[in-house]
Amino acid sequence: MSNSxxxxxxxxxxSSKKIGIVMRHAPYxxxxxxxxLDAALATSIxxxxxxxxxxxxxxxxxxxxxxxxxxxxxxxxKQLTALEFYxxxxxxxxxxxxxxxxxxxxxxxxxxxxxxTEELQxxxxxQDVLLxx
Amino acid sequence: MSFxxxxxxxxxxxxxxxxxxxxxxxxxxxxxAEYENVTLSEAHWEIIALIREFYATYELSPAMRPLVKYTAxxxxxxxxxxxYLMQLFPNSPAKLISKIAGLPxxxxxx
Numbered sequence: 029m030s031n032s033x034x035x036x037x038x039x040x041x042x043s044s045k046k047i048g049i050v051m052r053h054a055p056y057x058x059x060x061x062x063x064x065l066d067a068a069l070a071t072s073i074x075x076x077x078x079x080x081x082x083x084x085x086x087x088x089x090x091x092x093x094x095x096x097x098x099x100x101x102x103x104x105x106k107q108l109t110a111l112e113f114y115x116x117x118x119x120x121x122x123x124x125x126x127x128x129x130x131x132x133x134x135x136x137x138x139x140x141x142x143x144x145t146e147e148l149q150x151x152x153x154x155q156d157v158l159l160x161x
Numbered sequence: 162m163s164f165x166x167x168x169x170x171x172x173x174x175x176x177x178x179x180x181x182x183x184x185x186x187x188x189x190x191x192x193x194a195e196y197e198n199v200t201l202s203e204a205h206w207e208i209i210a211l212i213r214e215f216y217a218t219y220e221l222s223p224a225m226r227p228l229v230k231y232t233a234x235x236x237x238x239x240x241x242x243x244x245y246l247m248q249l250f251p252n253s254p255a256k257l258i259s260k261i262a263g264l265p266x267x268x269x270x271x
Contacts, residue, residue, distance in 0.1 A: 066268060073224055102220045110219035113227035 046077045048155035051086035055104045056096065061089050064161035065107055072114040079155065080111075082140065083122035083148065086161075087129060090121060092137040105137040122148050166192055178259070178266050185263025193261045201261075205249055209262045211235055222267040225255040 049068050055061035071078050082090055094105040111119065123142040126132070133142070143151065152158060163172045166189060172180040177196060179185060190209060194201050201209075215223050215231055223231060225243065233241025240246075246254040255267050 069221075069224070069268070073226065106218065106220045110215075110221055110223075110227065113219075113223065113230045115226070115230075 044076055045156040046079070046154060047071055048079045048081055048152060048158045050152075050158060050160045051080065051082045051089055052084045052160060054085040054088040055094070056099065056101055060161045061086075061104055062102070064159075065104065067159055067161070068111075068116060069114055072116050077118075078116055079118040079120065079151065080116060081120050081122070081148070081151065083125050085125075087121050087125045087131060090136040090138065090140060091131070092135060094137075108138050111138065120148070120151060164192070174266075176260075176266060179263045182263055182265070189263065190261050193263070197257060197261065199250065199257070199261065202249075205261075207236070207240075208232070208246065208249060208258055212258050212262045212264065216262075216264050222259045222264045223255060224267045225253075228255050228258070 049064055049071070051061060051064050053060045068078060068080055089104055090108070092105060094103055096103045096105075111117075119138065119140045121136075121140040121142050122145070124145050126142055133139075162175055162177070163170050165171070169184075171184050171189060171192075174180060177193070179189070179193075187206075191201060194205070199205070211232060212223065212228065214235075215221070215228070221227075225246075229241055229243055229246065231241075232246070235241075243254070246258070250257040250261075259265065259267055
């Protein structure tokens with residue numbers, strides 16, 4: 029059993045792609061934030077190089093103290109804190125978007141690397157596949 | 162689909178996952194386990210409690226890899242590995258544990 033698992037792993041490594049998932053919308057108004065998270069969690073299982081990028085109103089997804097129970101929705105903040113168990117470690121936010129909305133790291137529920145616009149462009153450019161939500 | 166338990170109708174989806182998570186109780190877990198031909202021991206209950214704790218904390222039913230990782234952090238490496246979990250819950254541990262623990266089907270499970 030463990031042999032077949034490890035050969036599967038090496039197969040996925042050979043075909044590994046850099047996949048960037050871009051969050052661009054505030055949560056809860058529509059289902060995009062949850063769809064993006066689903067895509068990220070599903071992708072993580074295939075051992076791809078995964079990067080999450082929060083930009084524009086997407087940075088609102090990172091806010092702490094989300095009270096989604098009041099609208100009978102799952103709590104995105106809680107779900108994002110599970111990313112470490114899915115080995116999703118590359119999580120970036122657009123610094124300009126954070127600044128525009130006057131958000132600082134201590135307003136956010138998880139640790140993200142806030143990057144400048146040029147770095148962000150570079151990061152987007154490096155990805156083999158971009159999925160925008 | 163549904164089954165009755167103590168005169169109460171318990172609804173499930175067609176794969177056997179509870180429709181209403183609040184219906185869950187340890188007795189229901191025993192019933193769900195019986196349908197899957199699993200006899201629950203202390204070791205099983207430990208994992209069931211763990212996955213329910215994961216769900217309460219993260220609002221996600223974990224797929225196999227996060228489940229293994231979480232188990233390792235909470236109970237140590239002897240239990241936090243796929244062989245241990247497969248021995249307790251054969252075939253698809255993540256799906257089976259979620260089902261018996263009364264959680265939704267893990268979405269991202271192969």
